[in-house]
Amino acid sequence: MKLPKLISPKIFPILLVNFIGILGYSIVVPILIFIVTDLGGNGFIYGILGAMYPFFQFIGAPILGRLSDKIGRKKVLVISQLGTFVAWTLFLLAFILPETELWSQNTNITGSYVMTLPLVIIFLARIFDGFTGGNISVANAYLSDISTDEDRNSNFGKMGAATSLGFVLGPAFAGVLASTILGEVLPLILAAIISLVAIFVINTQLKESVPCVVNTGKVGLRSLRRFFQVEHKDCYQEGELQAGPQKTSLKMVLKEPGIPLLYLVYFLTFLGFSLFYAGLPIYANTILEWSSTNLGVFLAYSSLIMIIVQGPVLTKLEGKVSNEKLILVGSFVLALSFLLLSYQSLLIIYLANTLLSIGNGLMWPSFMALLSRTGKSTMQGTIQGYGNSMGSIASMFGLILGGVLFEFLATKVFIIGGMIFLIITVLMILNFTQRRKPILEVT
Template sequence: MIFSKLLPAKIFPILLVNFIGVLGYSIVIPILIFIVIDFGGNGFVYGLLGAMYPFFQFIGAPILGRLSDRIGRKKVLVISQVGTFFAWLLFLLAFALPKTGLWSQDTELTGQYIMTLPLLIIFLARVFDGFTGGNVSVANAYLSDISTDEDRNANFGKMGASTSLGFVLGPALAGILASTSLGEVLPLMLAASISLVAIFVITIKLKESNPCVVDTAELKLNSFRRFFQVEHKDCYTEGESGMGDGKKESWSTIMTVPGIPLLFGVYFLTFLAFSLFYAGLPIYANTLLEWSPTELGLFLTYSSFIMIIVQGPVLSRLSKVLSDKILIVLGSLLLAISFYLLSIENITVIYLGNTFLSLGNGLMWPSFLALLSKKGDKQRQGAIQGYGSSMGSIASMFGLVAGGLLFESMTTLVFIIGAGVFLLIAVLMSIQFVNGRPKRVVTTAAS
């Protein structure tokens, strides 16, 4: 492929895996709100459905992250992608079922909705996908494994660019395919096919990055690690911390790593703000703006296209002259401005806000992931990324449900809350940056 000539060979496979995964996921974003409404749901149900994935990812991501430290990143990525493929099959099954009403509700808090059988199956699909959805944290751990201090920022920027490229093509394809006679079914079929392709790409193209995994035939037949034909190997030198002693990296242990409590807090706040955005935007587009799936898809495609540029050449150059913390602060300020602009019901201003959002996200998130990947040793990266993903999952649970509920009462003012969250992130990182700078030592000449 032409992309493999433009990217280092060692990171191209994981970027390809990430791109394929995001492409499959992003295809559904512009059409999900319409699917929910067609099957009897409303904004509250949409927010609740969105929260199912992060809730079960909160449970599954740390397990998969720690497991990747023990049996290898590649095998866990396969497990995760198989779960995603099965979830898409469940999603497609919902369209073959009758719209049988199971229960209904009409309250001031939840609004009016009918829980139908297809909706329930979609909920189950999101539950299953969430529990096995540790692929993002494991992919970040994989990239951390193969990165050096010199290319870490650039590599995470390229990872962000591959994510954005998936978001460019996914919503655009959704808008086009949903306008055919098959409607929302065709994008879902494509998502399932893409997920199946990802399984083969991981199996064939991806090399194991965790040096603590070796083949073995000596373990007991009923051993879990024997099933995967791997053994955990001590691979650290004396005096270093690691998983070589077989100790489990618990939450309390990871929180003792310097800088981790603050970074996990930023992880939580970032996902909280973006969850308000992702919960509110589709409802905003469907109700107040009266957009079609194609128009919403184009809006998201425009955003992702800008992020590709920012996370690629722009971030690669800026990371050479600015530190991760400065880029995080700058990106957070741009995101705060963007969320404020999104609250104004004017198409021109909304697209301007989308531009600032893309610039801010393109600078802030890859820089944050690069900073997080520098914490702890290689044998802890799966656990760190897994617990970090859990922080994002907790925030997404609250943000997606709250976003759906708040938009019903506050409409676009919900984006102002997101702006305040990003301002808080900028303040926290600024304080940490100032406190972390080396103090100048003033000496006086002897008289």
């Protein structure tokens, strides 16, 4: 009976959709490095593969974000999940194909690797999933639509907790399932099934959130043609004719007060974390000699801490501490955690993981809440889409850079990540001291 008090029925469906999507994604995180190395790749190939998703998400997220402003969030979320299901199907196909060598390379920069046919198919799967992977930005836009100023921080904290819960269960499932006779295939099958479940939940449980009557019919060729010309209007009714449609470009979004700095923080945050996600699996596989189960437990522990921070802790802090201060504190704690990760000690690594989870739990939901109330409400899909693209650019650069740098710097690559979060901390301090009022106040 306490569920309605903790989680409003209004936001529960989107939290469930987000949880299911993250669960499917996180199942593969602990095993991907082992799949890549088993099929002939190395840390360099792992970094390139990781960069494929954010690179094509950079292309696709603004398109899906603008489309969600126009035809509604629900339809776009279905499109995104269908793309994810097709991607997992391609991923599974890679395990059926023979490991035919296509080319090999051994240089000081790339290291030694063999590119096989299954690896190419996995690349295609990540590319397809990335292009249709605008579900995160659309889900954030949906949550922004249904949130008020009073519950915005709490709602985004719960969204973060749902994400973290997916990251708790996903790696845990992966570690258990990968140890069965089917190996890495079974987690991939589960990920594909989860994608189908997400489509069902979106269709049956999610109500449209765009703040007007959205056309519930099919998107015709004419609509798609207008869409690909980057046309934008707040929303439309069936049969409605609009004269002089308004275009929403990145240049227009950047004119919104506060958006440029928020996009810079978005970029730097993803850059720092991409070094972590590129370096940690290689670190675990080579230096620590962990199994997929060990890595899964490590990631699950991290997500469990974040659930506590993003759920009850942020709920208690709501209205007492501003988003800006939470971002500042969170980024400083993240900087400290990254610096500790450079020490090759199991105890210190878990201490760093604890601090990283606390910092991330405080910073990211607060940042997303701040972004969701910055700019016009009718532009939130576009704002979130371009923000997602900022993160995608940083991720594709950071994942490649992280994979390459780890070959030369080993765990010292995490120090670079720590410096990035120190820069974010300094940026927030400067804005706070210069304005002496809520940072990025929306006019």
